[in-house]
Amino acid sequence: MRVPLPASLRGVVDRTGEHARPVDAATVMLLRDGESGVEAYFLRRQRSMAFAAGMYVFPGGRVDPRDAETDVAWVGPPPSVWGERLGCDEGLARALVCAAVRETYEEADVLLAGDADEVVADVSGEEWEADRRALVAHEVSLASVLARRELAVRSDLLAAWAHWITPDFEPRRYDTRFFVATLPAGQRTRDVSTEADRVEWLAPSAALRREEHGELAMMPPTRVTCQELAPLPSAAAAVTTAPDRRIAPVMPRLVYDGGEYFLEADLP
16 A cells, blocks of 8 residues: 555654654444445544644544453453454453443444443433533543443444554554444434534545545545445445454555655555
8 A cells, every 4th residue: 555645744754753652542433324325424633633633534532541441341242352353462452442432422422332132222411411521521431431321332333444553753653443333223423522623424435536636635544444445335244344354553654756755554
């Protein structure tokens, strides 16, 4: 894979000094079936943001230390199984899955939780919104919110898709696991993220066309993921085919060729 260096990164290619250590993070491609096929939920990051300003991204963010709390109720593959799939230890695997669930709730108002029999179908109302805001403010943990409502993380609703690491020349770096999930029945996304100035459901193929025409911008991991999702016949197909994917870390490297900078990476 080789793509032109995004304009937002051109100012940091000559940065000197020690490389920043990547921070663990989780991103969720939230999918649904639309009239024209599979659609993904995108957020356009505020242009004032220090990282990926103005870029179209999926819900996600850094792992919070409380995401690793061991008393969180759990339904689905256990953290040990997730560790094998994600290539990390059990503790980090638990934190990554919880971060994926928490960030999807914080940024899209969609909660991948429930009990052993069903997924919660309605997270609207003032009390739910108070919980979401408390999570955003780091006042409570996901485990405590779910415990009070007698709910569990539904890890079976997530599937691992990819693993990307921010290039080493960037001042802010993330070690990000990408997950895929379908929108639970009865739940609706909501424009609630303070880090985004726009949200929309888009077919991955439409997002790629709009990027080609200069109508939106995406970082390489988002672009590659859209290319992988575009041929799928349904949102459910993404979840069912994800286990066949090889999850290996991808870190784009900076190359200079013909007077231009590019990001280049070897995909699994």
